[in-house]
Amino acid sequence: MALVQIAGLDVVSAQVCRPRVGxxxxxxxxxxxxxxxxxAAATLALGSASLQGTIVRSGAPYGAxxxxxxxxxxxxxxxxxxxxxxxxxxxxxxxxxxAAAGEKLSPTADAAALGxxxxxxxxxxxxxxxxxxxxxxxLGDGVAWRxxxxxxxxIGTETWPDAAGLLVDVLDEHPDEGWRLLAMDDPTLAxxxxxxxxxxxYVEVSVESATVRIKAxxxxxx
Amino acid sequence: MTDRIKAPWWALLRGAFxxxxxxxxxxxxxxxxxxQTLDVQxxxxxxxxxxxxxxxxxxxxxxxxxxxxxxVLVGWQNGDPAQPYAxxxxxxxxxxTITVKAQTVNLGDEGGGFVARAEKVATELSxxxxxxxxxxxxxxxxxTAGSVTGTAAAAGALYSPNSVAASTTKAK
Numbered sequence: 001m002a003l004v005q006i007a008g009l010d011v012v013s014a015q016v017c018r019p020r021v022g023x024x025x026x027x028x029x030x031x032x033x034x035x036x037x038x039x040a041a042a043t044l045a046l047g048s049a050s051l052q053g054t055i056v057r058s059g060a061p062y063g064a065x066x067x068x069x070x071x072x073x074x075x076x077x078x079x080x081x082x083x084x085x086x087x088x089x090x091x092x093x094x095x096x097x098x099a100a101a102g103e104k105l106s107p108t109a110d111a112a113a114l115g116x117x118x119x120x121x122x123x124x125x126x127x128x129x130x131x132x133x134x135x136x137x138x139l140g141d142g143v144a145w146r147x148x149x150x151x152x153x154x155i156g157t158e159t160w161p162d163a164a165g166l167l168v169d170v171l172d173e174h175p176d177e178g179w180r181l182l183a184m185d186d187p188t189l190a191x192x193x194x195x196x197x198x199x200x201x202y203v204e205v206s207v208e209s210a211t212v213r214i215k216a217x218x219x220x221x222x
Numbered sequence: 223m224t225d226r227i228k229a230p231w232w233a234l235l236r237g238a239f240x241x242x243x244x245x246x247x248x249x250x251x252x253x254x255x256x257x258q259t260l261d262v263q264x265x266x267x268x269x270x271x272x273x274x275x276x277x278x279x280x281x282x283x284x285x286x287x288x289x290x291x292x293x294v295l296v297g298w299q300n301g302d303p304a305q306p307y308a309x310x311x312x313x314x315x316x317x318x319t320i321t322v323k324a325q326t327v328n329l330g331d332e333g334g335g336f337v338a339r340a341e342k343v344a345t346e347l348s349x350x351x352x353x354x355x356x357x358x359x360x361x362x363x364x365x366t367a368g369s370v371t372g373t374a375a376a377a378g379a380l381y382s383p384n385s386v387a388a389s390t391t392k393a394k
């Protein structure tokens with residue numbers, strides 16, 4: 001069994017992008033000659049991590065299956081339903097947005113952020129992800145959202161827990177560009193943690209044959 | 223291109239680039255007014271009907287009461303979806319009242335005099351009328367029983383009118 005799999009199929013090559021704000025997504029070539037069903041739920045096994053997503057593109061034009069998977073139910077690019085609110089908690093807006101997009105709110109979402117009362121709020125017909133970003137900006141400094149490994153949408157203020165338990169070899173370092181190239185036996189590094197005293201903002205996992213490399217981008221600090 | 227061709231073309235473009243800019247202004251129809259806030263329905267279906275939207279008149283100390291059905295522009299302060307506002311009425315908006323609150327309101331130009339207030343004018347005219355109708359003259363008479371002559375004295379001060387000037391509004 002390969003270290004990385006999608007829908008139970010071994011990954012030949014892949015690029016998995018895990019942003020701190022937004023939706024994780026992956027493009028991959030699989031060890032299969034048949035495309036996967038669009039819209040189907042799929043698990044991306046990344047070492048010991050299981051990321052729950054949805055297949056949004058797939059084909060096998062040259063006898064090799066390529067696939068694109070996004071985190072969650074794949075509904076976050078959908079346009080939000082225009083709605084005006086007055087005197088509601090942010091949770092009401094989030095619930096409406098996610099329900100219309102077919103997504104789920106994570107039970108670990110920040111209750112304080114979701115409890116903020118909005119004097120008024122205007123949801124316009126923009127991609128649901130953009131609508132979530134607009135809302136987060138109004139909920140306070142540092143409030144962010146992203147799709148978690150379990151496919152649910154988390155909203156809250158980052159706590160930047162220490163990822164000291166992860167076994168990481170630093171292969172290359174580019175402080176001028178703000179990233180490090182890492183090797184991990186178990187590539188479970190996720191954004192939103194602190195690694196070696198640095199806040200991880202974006203994680204890019206590249207899989208080529210049996211080699212897995214992780215680019216970890218640091219949070220830009222001003 | 224005619225409007226009949228342009229309209230669906232724009233609708234198609236809007237659909238393709240479905241992006242609503244919170245820093246832009248959008249045309250909206252006034253549904254109702256409560257105090258200095260409006261309930262409006264934007265023309266653009268990507269934006270919901272908004273209620274209790276504060277009116278930013280652009281002139282401090284002013285208030286308006288408009289008829290439903292007129293058009294205004296709506297937007298969001300600082301691009302914040304939590305802070306809608308309405309401003310810039312389209313020509314033809316039917317206004318019920320316009321209130322200007324200021325220490326001095328000059329009509330026409332500066333340097334005019336205070337205008338007379340109708341209710342004060344009416345009060346003073348009524349008081350003058352009453353004074354004219356009820357005043358008396360002292361009369362001194364002389365002569366015999368068949369022939370009396372008299373002289374009526376002046377009535378004296380009948381009534382001193384009060385000022386009818388408005389306190390804030392001048393006109394030239």
